[in-house]
């Protein structure tokens with residue numbers, strides 16, 4: 001057994017060594033057709049033949065929700081990559097798949113899909129983007145998406161930014177609703193959202209937008225597209241999860257407490273998630289650099305916690321007491337996690353603790369961080385924080 005494992009390990013190491021990354025991405029036409037309420041058909045057309053298509057694994061999403069339609073092609077999962085390739089090794093010009101709704105929450109991952117209470121669906125196009133292999137050559141994919149709805153439903157993705165920006169693959173909405181305009185933003189809310197939740201969401205979004213724009217001295221490069229789904233009203237309590245891709249925010253509300261009467265505690269929780277997610281919009285508002293896979297997550301997550309607290313207090317959405325209670329609870333949570341970033345919650349709570357310990361105003365610090373990313377293409381890092389804090393210390397009288 002040992003030697004077999006070792007051999008497999010070697011195989012991976014060798015193929016990794018000889019893989020060559022191409023400079024230019026491969027143009028690919030990706031057509032996503034909504035064929036039934038919980039089924040899509042994805043058709044890939046490659047501009048040049050490829051030997052395989054490989055993706056970063058997303059738990060068992062592809063294993064459980066993807067079905068290959070192209071004869072002779074198989075999906076392999078469980079390894080370093082999820083891979084689609086012809087069993088014969090023959091190069092492929094096109095590839096088709098059936099994709100089913102998969103709306104389980106995965107830690108540290110974007111939600112793959114969301115269900116709205118009126119039948120609407122959200123699907124994260126990023127998980128359909130992979131890399132193509134042409135023999136030893138590995139190439140990024142330049143996907144050109146075409147989206148087709150079921151019947152007369154609305155199909156919605158963010159508008160292409162007018163100004164240059166860090167591009168990101170968005171969520172696509174398929175469903176019965178049309179977005180409404182709210183200030184600079186486009187908003188699409190689940191009709192199942194209770195009045196207090198809807199009001200808190202819209203009010204916090206409007207106030208935080210005005211505050212962040214003034215504090216960080218920049219408008220968003222791309223108008224916000226906000227989507228909120230109510231996907232579960234059976235679980236106990238209240239849950240709200242948010243995700244930001246480029247200038248798009250996707251919220252998923254759930255829990256029985258969503259439908260019951262409002263309470264200050266519930267409003268506080270919704271406002272906190274909104275302020276946190278919106279902080280990411282400004283962190284991502286640089287044309288280059290900034291948040292990257294290379295930056296430790298505590299830098300942007302802890303930063304968003306600190307930016308959110310500042311914003312909630314300055315706008316008066318939270319009282320001083322609410323702010324102090326949040327700070328005490330978060331520092332306490334980090335202490336219980338032994339001040340380590342190793343757990344999921346440690347990234348947030350202990351990230352917040354790091355900024356708290358700096359004893360500097362979070363607004364000029366993050367304004368400079370966003371500026372350094374935008375002007376020099378720098379990636380958010382601990383070294384960036386330290387050098388800016390040191391410089392601010394020297395400049396002070």
Ligand SMILES: [Zn+2]
Pocket residue numbers: 276277280300301304
């Ligand atoms: Zn976050």
